[in-house]
Amino acid sequence: MSFDPRPLRAAAAARGDNTVTAIAARLGAPYPTVRRWTSGRGEPKGATLAAIQRIYGVTPASLYPTPDTAA
Template identity: 60%
Template sequence: MPIPFNTIALRTAAAAKGDNTTADIARRLGTPYGTVVRWTSGRGRPSSPAVAAMERTYGVTASELFPENA
């Protein structure tokens, strides 16, 4: 079973940069809004390049986004 994506870690890191909505996150990451909706609703998982963009943009680590003990 795949490790679940921690949407709270993404939203917390995004909010620290002033990105409080899904649209804000999508805009800053340069990702389609619908894609971010799928991540944050649990219906999809970000790709490796998307995770790298989150790390660069928000300073959140892959281990925070995909905690093994979730």
């Protein structure tokens, strides 16, 4: 199970957050951290996953697809 940043980027863009800066501001997370997430070099954990789901409607299951759910 590995992190897939595409659902986060797509959901953010749908809300008008087309930059890492905008995503970071909406989530209240540091820019370098969000940059790692959106580039796939890092992954959100814990409370941040809950914030992503609450703000963007992206579930942890879509961010961490299993071979059964990967499209």
